[in-house]
Amino acid sequence: MLRLATWVWAAVCWGQPLPGVAPLQLEGDAAALLVDGLHRFLDRYQRPQGTPSVERLKYILGIVEPLTTPSMEVVAGKDRVKAVRWPVLPGLHGEGLLLEPAGKPLARVVALPDADWTPEMLAGLVPGVAPESQFARRLADNGVLVLIPTLMDRRSTYSGVPAYRMTNMPHREFLWRLGFPIGRHIIGIEVQKILAAVGWFAKQNEQHRARIAVAGYGEGGLLALDAAAIDSRIEAALVSGYFGPRDQVWQEPVYRDVWGLLPDYRDAQLARMIAPRKLIVETAPGPRVDGPPPETKERRGAAPAGRLTPASYESVAKEAAGTKAIVVRAEAPGSDAALSALLDRPIRRTAGRRPALPVEGRFERQFRELVEYTQRVMRESHKERGRLWSAFDKRAMRERIWNDLIGRLPAPSVPPNPRTRLVYDEPAFRGYEVLLDVWPEVAAYGILLVPKDIKPGERRPAVVCQHGLEGRPKDVADPHFRNPTYNQFAVRLAELGFVTFSPQNAYTGGDRFRQVQRKAHPWQLSLFSFITGQHQRILEWLGSLDFIDPARIGFYGLSYGGFTAMRVPALLENYALSICSGNFNEWVWKTASLDAPFVYPLTQEYEIPEYNFAHLANHFELATLIFPRPFMVERGHNDGVSRDEWVAYEYAKVFRFYAQNGMGERTTIEYFNGPHVIHGAGTFEFLRKHLGSPRGLSSMR
Secondary structure (H helix, E strand, O other): HHHHHHHHHHHHHHHOOOOOEEEEOOOOHHHHHHHHHHHHHHHHHOOOOOOHHHHHHHHOOOOOOOOOOOOEEEEEEOOOEEEEEEEEEEOEEEEEEEEEEOOOOOEEEEEEOOOOOOOHHOOOOOOOOOOOOOHHEEEHHHOEEEOOOOOOOOOOOOOOEOEEEEEEOOOOHHHHHHHHHHHHOOOHHHHHHHHHHHHHHHHHHHOOOOEEEEEEEEEEHHHHHHHHHOOOOEEEEEEEEEOOOOHHHOOOOHHHOOOOOOOOOOOOHHHHOOOOOOEEEEOOOOEEEEOOOOOOOEEOOOOOOOOOOOHHHHHHHHOOOOOOOEEOOOOOOOOHHHHHHHHHHOOOOOOOOOOOOOOOOOHHOOOOOOHHHHHHHHHHHHHHHHHOOOOOOOOHHHHHHHHHHHHOOOOOOOOOOEEEEEEEEEOOOEEEEEEEEEEEEEEEEEEEEOOOOOOOOOOEEEEEEEEEOOOOOHHHHOOEEEEEOOOOOEEEEEEEOOOHHHHEEOOOOHHHHHHOOOOHHHHOOOOOHHHHHHHHHHHHHHHHHHOOEEEEEEEEEHHHHHHHHHHHHHHOOOOOEEEEEHHHHHHHHHHHHOOOOOOOOHHHOOOOOOOHHHHHHHHHHHHHHOOOOOOOEEOOOOOOOOOHHHHHHHHHHHHHHHHHHOOHHHHHHHHHHHOOOOOHHHHHHHHHHHHOOOOOOOOOO
């Protein structure tokens, strides 16, 4: 009879909502539906245009250090073709070719090839560029002093660390990954090489005045546009094979990912920043790139896709409309009309090739310098971070982190409209799927476990239990499914009397969720802009339930859930405590260094870098935003996410901060013999201590 009664109950009650809450009707994979909603939100997202400023453009490109005194060193060559080198920043130089005219220069031009062209190709010294497109040579033959810098290309020859892992990342992507978390960018670094050359040109103009200009194709066109927008000493700019709409910049290679590019620094806005100086937009088709070098068994990790497709004449003309740019229609870069407009004089057609210069090791030398530059900035970043946090105005720093590091959206803007349905009925608890609205197209989903022994009028502590990368709520909250990584920790806590809620976070679906990050970054947003908003709504709803104490809601997450534990509770003060498992780290080293096999510059997770993290906050600083609320770290000795030494180094600063402020008992770290898993021992005691034992238990299993 008991079995029959149970079957009848299940047939009647299965899928019923939480009492007093609307029923949930949801078909399909909730995780995929949530990620699709984020895409739809971003596809429609618009932010009012502000006032573009040179200083802000320089910041998002990582141009924040003063350039060295301008000079030019001849490395090799004679007559009018020389291999040269010039200082840019301490330890960082530009290298390339200098083409000198026969007499005094009519103009001085930095000629910028596409990333896959060498200076020699653009100068007509070696094959690779059609003679009519060798605009550096043509300018030199028409009386112009021309400097051609070496740019980082799209090969992957040196991308990686031989002792750990080599990758198929284009050199530009590899350097983007090293630069982004330290507030530097491969675009900005190469713009600085141009600006250093412009400084040398300006010094030469003290002896003989001539127009200073830049001209670039493809990636060089991008650099020419940015350089001219930043430096008013550049009197004219030619942009070929690049200018156009940037709404789909997220589909371009990841090394064009610029934090906060839209809406203020589209190509049209940059053109207006150049005016009234001359800008020539040449509509020659830009380079076609179909993605990174192919993966091999030995080389992998590049961001997939990332294509460049030549823009149509119509789209270029539309973007240039309303600016003062001169649009020149051309089938190939370096047309007579474009070069004549740049020089304000007719340009002669010339032919011939000068002998090539042997320049040994130039590209590798430039690459190694750039890598070492990023590593030096990373090593020194703690100094600026220390100065920033020295006053420790918590409110101001929380705002700074939310706005400048995470990216802030307005508070959830639609009613929560909670919907639930029963999915588990266990001896100790019932489990409900929950769906909450956050913004149009954006929802929060998870599994709520409610102990059955809650008495009328009783309010229990709650724990938000967060899965990691590619996880699902059932990984932590399904009593009939055991994922050994999570050890059913939401189930175990519910059996002990805690209410638990296990959200579906957006970091699932492979490249599909990573594309959300790509779409978000140009708007100065990130995945965690959405995740933070989802948790705002979750906290609001949990706190409204009559069986939860809103003052006793804790957060406990593993891996990417630990990533969440360091950010969301730092921003949302309604979390009573935070436990970071399998993630706490010297995060600057983890995201920007090359000193270990597990660092992110060597892995597939291209969505991880946060712009300028190294100068804004490390995990210690984020923990100080959680203070004075309790904070704990859970760390397996064999967890490949990091090394105990890195974790201990960063945590020592956290403990000192709590202790020096008289609250050392509110923080702890537990090491255990194990891998990247929820251990659930000391952390459970920590929850009992700081949230209170749900049933007054003296111990917890």
